[in-house]
Amino acid sequence: MNTITPRTLKGFRDFLPEDMKVRQRVIALFRQVFESFGYEPLETPTLEHADILLGKYGEEAEKLIYQFEDRGGRKVAMKYDLTVPTCRVVAQYGDKIPLPFKRYQIQPVWRADNTQKGRFREFFQCDADTIGSSSMLADAEFIQMGLEIMKKLGFTDYYARINNRKFIDGLVQYAGATSEQFYAICIAIDKLEKIGLEGVIGEMEKKGVSAEVIKKIIEVVSLKGTNIELIEKLTKMMVNIPIAQEGLSELSTIFSYLKTAQIPDELYTFDLSIIRGLSYYTGPVWEFTVRDGGVGSVAGCGRYDKLVGLYLGRDVPATGGSFGIERLFEVIKERGLLKDEANKLELVTIFSSDLVQQSLALVNTLRNQGKSVMLYPDEKAKLEKQLKYANKKNIETVYILGPEEIANKQVKIKNMKTGEQTVAKLSR
């Protein structure tokens, strides 16, 4: 066999045990909370017929899709996101998937993106959506669920920022802007947190939005108050704008459901600056922002009542969101959150080759107690080498079973971090 330099492709990663353990814990947590809220798991293939994916994401995105001809001459493409495959599934299985369909999907996707931007070409997405429900219950439950996930991940300072696309439509009408200016205004407001009020004004001026329109928009965007106060004020201000009324009423319904679910007021806020870039949102939109150490937004969510219908040929309302799970893996690893102390790997050493059977018996006793434990798999290795190995692998707890311990029906337990040694009775 010829020698080949072992290496990974740019933008692709191996996950060694240390990383894998964090990833598995985070994924298990998402699964558990998703399922407790009645979302059910779905997985779709890595490869799809190319025509299923093409024409769905826009020209720029399409350039990033991995596609090729398979050995049978079929044009195939690698999964680019989880939304399009889910739409395909809903269209394909008919009655096998009764609507409303609450599904979650945690799988890798592939994008031939520029890796200089710190982006990966293979990364996990983590979506949960309710397809076939126009009720604000579906939106409110998702918001509640997202907050629970943030809590369970170990964050302490987080909240949901909620807006409604219908209200933004209404705001643009209220301000007297043209429909051509709609996106310019949205993009400007979306940057509010980053560039401040002055910045937003500047952005709109640059796009040729008139001073009068800008004034009205800023007047609204600068309003202060509790969620309920804001809704009351805006409902009065926009009394003649049906689409704004509709949006505000939806928000009001969501807030009432969150109250029933006993979500503390400070965990969610009506935030006029949340627009969400994607053009397919049609109703409530929200993000989850983690303030602990400036993590920032960790999920983009909202209602998209017109998208699924494009695949099905009939209108199917839908709402849900996507958690930035790769970012969460990183943050949780960095901060040492979600550590599973109970399930840490431990090592049983082999004192000498004539004492193998004793160590083997011990490792089985420990496993029966629910521990994850490795028996050093070399009966000829010196104890020193085995302890060094434990250190290299950051194994904290090491068991030593020499002739003296065996004679006394004991086992020596060494903490490799502190160097502390204790002795325990051998129980069989």
Place this chain on the structure above:
Amino acid sequence: MNTITPRTLKGFRDFLPEDMKVRQRVIALFRQVFESFGYEPLETPTLEHADILLGKYGEEAEKLIYQFEDRGGRKVAMKYDLTVPTCRVVAQYGDKIPLPFKRYQIQPVWRADNTQKGRFREFFQCDADTIGSSSMLADAEFIQMGLEIMKKLGFTDYYARINNRKFIDGLVQYAGATSEQFYAICIAIDKLEKIGLEGVIGEMEKKGVSAEVIKKIIEVVSLKGTNIELIEKLTKMMVNIPIAQEGLSELSTIFSYLKTAQIPDELYTFDLSIIRGLSYYTGPVWEFTVRDGGVGSVAGCGRYDKLVGLYLGRDVPATGGSFGIERLFEVIKERGLLKDEANKLELVTIFSSDLVQQSLALVNTLRNQGKSVMLYPDEKAKLEKQLKYANKKNIETVYILGPEEIANKQVKIKNMKTGEQTVAKLSR
């Protein structure tokens, strides 16, 4: 958007919730047992530089590798198995992966295989291996682990069938066969269970093995006795064949470790007919056979001391195996094993739109009790429609909260399978 027929590629599958739940449970069980035995998780990318994979599997296999040029003109290939990527990882990370490395990997692989044979082009593999240990402890622990997995999967009649390639080498020498006849003899013995002794004789005759050689082989293969008796008899018979002695001694060591691990005798057997097709095995080889309903062999395992070295340029002993997890998913689904009654999806209905808040409060109470529960996400749907939905989704437990129940601080619980209705106190 143009209409496109929703469909999956031949050999690729969607996993809808019912299947996914089985798959997740099986995978979680494997992870749990693997980790309890000190194997740690590893994942490698879907795409590799093609040269990493090519030249590793033989010509026939290579035709099945999905490969293409990516947008940067790199030759890339989709993962074909889990062994080669693991070898690459061990070669690539050096000290970051101290040996012995006990790793498991549960990921999909891709093969452009003939789907007529009931094969899939995307399927999961499930491997666990100890790399960097020549001790029989590593083999014995794997056997113990496999038996524990069979038990936890819910099988009742299963056992490990163990042999040793070194012993087979010795047998061929003992019988006086030429080294050219080695594989023909192995292939014949491997079929013992299927075609019987007569069949094995016929196969060998066809390959031109002499009557004298056949006689000696059959004499050995037909030996009966306990594991220990067989080893004793064979040790005497082949006293002058060092490689046979080595193989028998290794088996004897493994059996002594299994005894220490308190594995009942009937769960493992020295089975001379286990050869394992792959040419890279060098020592103990074994399979796990499930007799319940004729499931058959569910894992192929063995020691391969020469394979990893090919990638590293130095000898690295290794042992482990691959569980046929796709087959296990199917069998476990068919038999309804591993059902997680505690975590079954339940449905809270909405009696009428003015009683939404009460149902929302109930769903939160149930979730806090650890249940997976869906609130029907449509406050305008008739109760009848909601019950129909529960039936379609095979949801067994449905909660109904009408004005009467609310007045009595109760909730009606309907079992959709039996039709039975009970009433419980509403606790908040």
